[in-house]
Amino acid sequence: MTLRNITCALTLCLLTLSGQAVGKTEVPPYKNKSLSIEKRVDDLMGRMTLREKVLQLQNRGAGRLDEIDRIFNGESYGCTHEMGTTAAECAAMYKELQQYMLTKTRLGIPIITSAEGIQGILQNNCTLFPHALAQGSTFNPALIQRMTEAAGEEAKVIGIHQILSPVLDIARELRWGRVEETFGEDPYLISEMGIAFINGYQKNRITCMPKHFVAHGTPSGGLNCAQVSGGERELRSLYLYPFRRVIKETNPLALMTCYSAYDGVAITGSPYYMTDILRGELGFKGYVYSDWGSVDRLKTFHAITPETDEAGRLALEAGVDLNIDSAYDNFERMVQEGRLDIKYIDLAVRRILTVKFQLGLFDAPYGDPKAVSKVVRSAEKVALAKEIADESAILLENKNQILPLDLAKYKSIAVVGPNSNQTIYGDYAWTTRDTKEGVTLLQGLKEVLGNKVTVRHAEGCDWWSSKKDKIAEAVEAVRGSDLAIVAVGTRSTYLGRSPKYSTTGEGFDLSSLELPGVQEELLQEIKKTGKPMVVVLIAGKPLAMPWVKENADALLVQWYGGEQQGRSLADILVGKVNPSGRLNVSFPRSTGNTPCFYNHFITDRNEPFDQPGSPEEPKGHYIFDAPDPLWSFGSGQSYTTFEYVDCALSDSVLTDKDQLTVTVKVKNTGKMDGKEVVQLYVRDRFSSVATPIRQLKAFRKDLIKTGATNTFTLKLPISELALWNARMQEVVEPGEFEIQIGSAADNIHFTKVITVKGK
Template sequence: MSRIELPPVSERVRALHAQMTLDEKLAQLVGYWVDQGDELVAPMAGEMATSTKYEDASAHGIGHLTRVYGTRPVDPVERAAWLWSEQRRLREQTRLGIPAIVHEECLTGLAAWKAATFPTPLAWGASFDPALVEEMGRLIGGSMRQLGIHQGLAPVLDVIRDPRWGRVDECIGEDPYVVGTVGTAYVRGLQDAGIHATLKHFVGYSASQSGRNHAPVHAGPRELADVLLPPFEMAVRDGGVRSVMNSYAEIDGVPVAASEELLTSVLREEWGFDGVVVSDYFSVAFLHTMHAVAQDLGEAAALALAAGIDVELPTGDAFTAPLAEALRSGAVDEALVDRAVLRVLAEKEELGLLDETFDEPPAAIDLDTPEHRAVARRLAEESLVLLSNGGVLPLDAASIGRLAIIGPNADSAEALMGCYSFVNHVLAHHPDVPLGLELPSVFEALRAEFPGSAPEAVRGCDVSGDDASGIAEAVAAAAASDVAVVVVGDRAGLFGRGTVGEGNDVDDLELPGLQRRLVEEVVSTGVPTVMIVLSGRPYAIGWAIDGPAAPAAVLQAFFPGEEGASAIAAVLSGRAAPSGRLPVSLPRSAGAQPYTYLHPILGGPSEITSADSTPALPFGHGLTYTGFEHSRLSAPTESATGADLPVTVEVRNVGERSGVDVVQLYARDLYASVTRPVAQLVGYARVALEPGETTVVRFDVPVGRLSFTDRRGARVVEPGDIEFWVGGSCEDRETSSTTRLVGPVHEIGPADARTVSVSVAAVVPR
């Protein structure tokens, strides 16, 4: 067996480790789920529930306390008092006195009762605003610190490959650069507040077979290197993330939880990650029970430790007694345990836990302050994507006598929330518990925005199911109104409790249930109809964009959170302007999946197949209430393969209203040694302009943005022609330029930057 290299740590950590017995070491490598009960909030949680009593499990200390606030609706102040006392017990009544790391979910805000709930990550991507996402992360982290939480299980950096996958609403987009920049911004915000972010799910989880959860992944090394890994690399190199969580995936027959190549060679040796790798819930045991690469839990623990997993979450199914037995029999080298323990102790030292005294728990906590709500509102507004508009929007309140508010999501607060929101993740098990925060529905927000014009909400039909008995009432309400607003889409949930979310994968991308029929029958009244889609995935709604029964306008809202309804009302009235862009292609059909705009020539339409995968609307699409003109794209005519490239474009507001343009710079490598995408987003920028104003946006493109993995497996930039363009989407070539790269093949190294620097010139008025 090769010598296992131990990580460099402080003298304090080394001395603490030297005192530890084997039982004390193993205790630091596991979590304990104090509140775990019958609620299904993790895959196979009921089957994997530990029978070990907490007092026994923590007799020698404990590494993590699992979801102290996020498993059941507990009062934050009362729970904090319990946590402080428990941490004091660990400090005072265990031999070494090491407190526990407390981890929580924080994908759409802290997953705790009464905590602010922000838009889902797919909405972050639609905003194209990393700075605002960073601000949100800082607020979330501040709430967590108040409650004695140390580690957040977010962000999700899986690149969307198939919208049939139920966990799409947890993802940021289908473009690795957008995922990387937005996700890294969240990491910075959370860690600036003193919380360790945890990247999920490293790696390949979203590329599962047929869009199914926990399914095999058939990704080649180039897809891994050029599409799936870059967001994680960015968050490690640029964001300094402190924790990573493995994915449940098995890639070409090798479970990630047992992959030393990914968890050690790539993550640590190639990228320089020096934090802690935690297992996704039960994934160590899954090496035995689901992947069948380990004959028992002891062998599963050995495989995971050797691969590079340091901590088993949420409990110690494999890293406790089964691992201890394997160690005592000599089947596992104790140096593997020492390596993991040193990393965990170093993390606790970094978090200040080794010096924390836990004197006074907070006496009062506000987890949903006006500042939280202001950021939630801004992000919700920026994330709304106007897919189509025949001129009905914005609505003129003065000319509207009556609004019909229709649809299964019109008067549902839960419809605004993603799968990992506390409302849908936990409170679904506790229907008698109040939501704990102000959460107006779209109907309530529209009634406030257009006072006196909105009647009672009419459901028409449910989100799913085949009960059509309410459609006639909805049609009648629409016919008696000046404008009809129909709110359709998803209901997020877990493992079959919804239409989207973890475990809610689909083989059909039509709107669930009878919702399409509802919309079409309302449109048939001839009353101007606005369709609002509250969803966690993009649906095949091309019929609503340009079909014979298309509504007058379609607004896409990816689970916009607690302020989402207010944001929708503001955009409909014109008080706010839409500026979101599609972070994922709007699919043509389920049969056209998997699809990505990053496809090579053979991945698009052609004359030699009758099947057309062209999406209903392309990546980057989104309308505004004004118009923007892009012109005079300028890039060097010739440049060295190892040199950075300055690219400029002129942007002008040619409409009559103020607005925000998302300037999108795309590139295409015309000929290369391996096939390349027909379009690739290089950089982007949000630019606010008044009517008639003009500015110049400069993108300083590092050569790393044009790199790819060649046939040898090296990341390179080759000589040849690169076409650049800017437009309203990946398919809109409004202004373009070509640069010839000259010189030898340039191999990308750690010193090569891969993030575009953007600057906006002074605005020139009309």
Template sequence: MGPSARAVPQHRCTFRIAPPAVLPTRLSLLCCALLCASVASAQLPYKDPSLPIPARVSDLLARMTPDEKFRQLFMVAGELGPDSTRFTNGLFGFQVNATQQQGGAADQLLTYAAGPDAQRTLEKVNGMQRFFIERTRLGIPMIAFDEALHGLVRNGATAFPQSICMAASFDTTLMGRVSAAIANETEARGLRMVLSPVVNLATDVRWGRVEETYGEDPYLASLFGVSYVQAMESRGILTTPKHFVANHGAGGRDSYPAFWSERHLRETYFKPFQACIQQGGARSIMTAYNSLDGRPCSANGHLLNDVLRRDWGFRGFVISDAAATGGANVLHVTARDYEDAGRQSVENGQDVIFQTDFAHYELFKKPFLDGTVKQAAIDSAVAHVLAMKFELGLFDQPYMSDSLLKSLDLNAHRELAYEMAVKGAVLLKNENNVLPLSSTDYRITVLGSDAMDARLGGYSGPGNAPISIFAGIEAQLGKKPGELTWAVGCTRVDEHTRPVEPEVLRHGKGKDMAPGLIATYFNGIDLSAAPAFTRTDEQIDFQWTLFGPDPRVDYDHFAVRWEGMIAPIESGTFNIGVEGMDGYRLWLNNTLVIDRWEAQGYATTLVPYPFTQGKPCELRIEYRERAGNARFRLVWDANVSRAASDKLVNEAVDLAAEGDVAVVVVGIEEGEFRDRSSLKLPGRQEELIHRVAATGKPVVVVLVGGSAITMDAWIDEVDAVLMAWYPGEAGGLALADLLFGKRNPSGRLPITFPRNEGQLPLVYNHYPTGRGDDYVDGTGQPLFPFGYGLSYTTFTYSELKLNRNTFTTKDTVLLSITVSNTGSMAGEEVVQLYTHDELASVARPVKELKGFQRVALEPGTSKQVTFKLTASMFTLLNEAMLEVTEPGTFRLMVGGSSKDIRLRALVELME
């Protein structure tokens, strides 16, 4: 909760009429009026911190105009700007230093500028708050909010390992400490709300946002979500578990429509959200972009009213994802316009509309001001927002001092980041114990761009001096000539072509020549019709996914003609052409060189053409778009050298052949709007691994990324594989300590790694099949199962004991085992407990994670590990969709992963 309330003294303002001889002067009357106004303001009930919050909310709500109410339901990226008068009726709040990318009310993507340092951010937030307190009629404070998935997205903030890496630690205590550190860095800047955590389940690893999650399992994701939320909320920072709900669909595609049964949702995808609310105390929830069973999640009354508030008792506010409310109009087509979309969302339980620019306010406001939106729905939503602002203490102590900022210990936070990177890294293979490496006996060759890049993952700030993997290894070995070398080998993207650069695209003639191409847009696919508009496009590199090129043409039925010239800066015969959807034609010097006018679907078409430096080539392109989701690019290979790419690979292989061991650091491309159809390493990275392995030298592959990678093509050729994820700003030091044995790997996979994409979706806790799991051309088993991870030492499990073999709903079953370190190195084992219902009225998962414990053991030592089981752990939804505990037998399984079950037992729940 917010700061403790301070009692405000009650004042009584009385006046005595003076005799005519002593009438007050005009100045004294003015002073008296001002004094009385001040006293009257102090007497307003909503300003009285001694009153209960519901009373304060009720009083304030009764004083608000329709516009003042709606503005509490509108949150935006940005800040006051030069025209602060736009906000004199108030606002929910701002995401400071964030701006929309493309413009338009349907623009979902924001640019997160790291912005000023912490001190200046605090001063900016306090200054903005002062405006709302002092220059709005009612003095309603705003909420400054930001992204803080694995660290605040700000300059000077600690960049912790990505969420998926933290989940791989299987250490919720450490997660809580990380969250507390993020909370301190957040509050110190005056920010009081974060749009985190992501508690969607990563049940299809093609989804580009797997990195942001805590993995595929509802139990694991719930525990990590609660750890994050509790630490934040206990420090007065509102958390926003997101995206409610089912944020990926068929093919692992982001925000695809979901048609999942209520049973499936309640047994899996709902659970982390429910836990964050009921156990963590989350006071904000963000809806998802997708539709669920035909209704947009931002206007889904069943989700927001029945499930969230009625069933779970949620008392905070619900916000949309950025520009998601209007998605009912633009994407899902379940609303007539933005006004109707806003009405539907608030009347169905969403409280706050999140847009990427305040200019969009005009698109939504009318029905909220003219009585179209139900007044009860508006008042309910505003009350939810005001209650949280009161709880945060913003009315009573709206400004943040810099005392917390001065006390921040970023060195301690960096140590936390290091520890999480160590515990989150997963050793997937270690043939013949090639790891750990010796720091004295090897000439080590490090290869790959990811060895130098120190990538932090999506929704990251810049971090504080991030350390690359190469820099970490170098710090281990010292700068000894010839003992440590690096070569890029290849990048993650192997480009055969690139978009034709703006520098060579021109229109006009002679002195009138200007940059760009003249683009004529047509409403419809008939280029003989009257144009809708004409503009200059600097480059042809478009992806019209969420909306069309301009409101003046239809979203999914338009045509374009580009005209101008290419002014090459070098001579040569280059392959030039088009990557695009649907029909297109290309003319060079009035000659038709590409004609796919009747084609449908996506294709890349190239032709060789001789270009001469200083001699412009006339260019005309025609394109017609008939089906939506248009992608269109004019590309060539003038700026791409295959020979240079070959040279980089060859140099890396030669360098590896000269050394004693090669550490090949490779990674993937993923993220928001970046789902993967292939899980292979992109570019020439697999080729690099093959060729380095062919040298006969030991090969250690380090994987950088936030999701599963297929490895069947090369894993048998290498000696060791270490999954680093995105390890944060101290990741280079952590990975080096793991590679050289100063620390022992102990991370476990929070997602299943498939052998190929045809197995997807593939999760460990699936339901029984009516037939087999295998394919005619392959296995149904994963490459690496959920919970998997190796160590430099070995552990044995023994002596499983139960305090009782039967139990009732009032009993607790104690399951204990002995874990022993039988190797020669200290290490940590993650002991995992799985259960299975042997006979139930409805089908149950083949296996469910119900507990895990980290056990640190010195060589030759043992420790007893005990799990507590209660009947509540075995509940299910019966045929009537009621949560019940059915009597019967349950199998208990203990092991090192979902497949590595070492010990088993049966217990019976009695009636």
């Protein structure tokens, strides 16, 4: 064969192979679903430019559907969010956005879509469930998991993949405006609720973002973002406890940092907190997302550095992978100039891409816009919102069993107070301040009472100011009625809406915990009429209300109860629903009486030389008052009565590897079916370092039929008795421990003793 013939043959062969290649495009490994996530990430990162990597570390807010190309300009980002549209509009936009990411960017990297979801999905028209504090007062984790499963269904059809919740902060500083976003004051309760919350969303393959890591909820002076004081033992025993449990038991794919500093060290810029503790000690495997502006605040707030670029470098090297402000914008140039090691960018990008693959975004990133009208705010979800509100309400006072109302006694009822005819939601709800979405207390009572009772209404005062000009109108309405129902409390800001006149919410902290404005004066004037007075507190936190405790005929508390709050409260007031909520945060006697959390050290309230005083007889601890809460953690009455019949332990001598089983028999001795919350507390009788006077370590809520006796089974791993000793070692010390069974932290029915043996 001649050289020319050989050349022609080779050319023909190459053309044939080329034609085959054109006919069948090779799929890059990162798009191959059969490969491991690690291999897919490796392949994708090997194809990415430095700029493409840097953009994966950033959030880019989405806009309207027709703005996608202008906003994203052919580039893929790590994350996005949208806060101002309806569920249907957002679903259509997110579907178009993901198509854009897959087809209009060089490598087709999808984007993580985020939303607030603390009380349901933030997008307009989604179901408005009760706020986190109300979720905590249900003492029913299974119910909260049902809530987030339902909210997750809404998120899924909208195309949302990430929820910026739950809040694992501990509500020990009641002046802080964000108490409403927490599950309460107890780390064990917070853990149980947080685990249930995350599991519900994850059932729909939606990742949650526990926050704010760490110790954010006890700011100095109650001022949002202020320094949190504490030591290593307090950090590990208290503030890290919910994060440790949640990370271990749910394996969340993301986590959010906090704005504050702990013991003088800004968390967001600290490798010790964000890497050594979070990843080393707690075993977190996902990616870290900055709180909004927390990286920039290393410069503008904490004054750690005068340069924004340096703030970004500090946060990235500390372990903050994805940033929501501008501090990561110049990373490409910083790497080129030798001011930032690319290994930190690669590490963060790897974590973010891994989560995108774990969520299945490269294979199925879309929601289902056509299903939005059927799934979002369905009748079943609205009914669930009411069920949660029902179980969250806490009956604290019920003198002479005035509740449930005997409607045969009352021909007319005055419904008054600033919170009587307003739907009140917590921060991070989509609704506007004056929305008619949902049911107010006045509306709920009118629905329930119908034409049987005449209902009179007057606000009497607003919820914040010192104006008294409307009090007379409310008093007149009460005088003309047989009974007064007075709704008082707080109002929260709403995300993205006007915060004017807010008395709770993010950035709205109180210097005084008394009822804001002239609400107590309204109550006092109504009391003078001599008419029975039922007080309904609708608030985002406990307030100091000793006058109410002394003078109200009944006190019913419901934290922000979602869109069905008014109907829920009405059904409880007339006895269609038996209240079963329990206090997840203690009420103070006064502002100066705080902190008033139940799980204090024995030295913190008990003084061996002095006794609490009173205004009539001043003494010395405090001079005019007791250091105990007005109503303690775990408290809550029912329309029925319960008798704690028996308590038995599976063993009395155990090791730190064992688990104790406690069985408690409780009888419903009243005339109405009701739910009781059996609470198990532990106390270390003698310990090498200070331990709380009691700590919640198990609880269970069950319905007990009238006349029936239920057996409650509670499990206690002995490892839960561990402390951090003087050498900062986590150990279960041998010795005696009290097992206390009660219906509240200050109402213990049985006390048993176990012995833990040493090794």
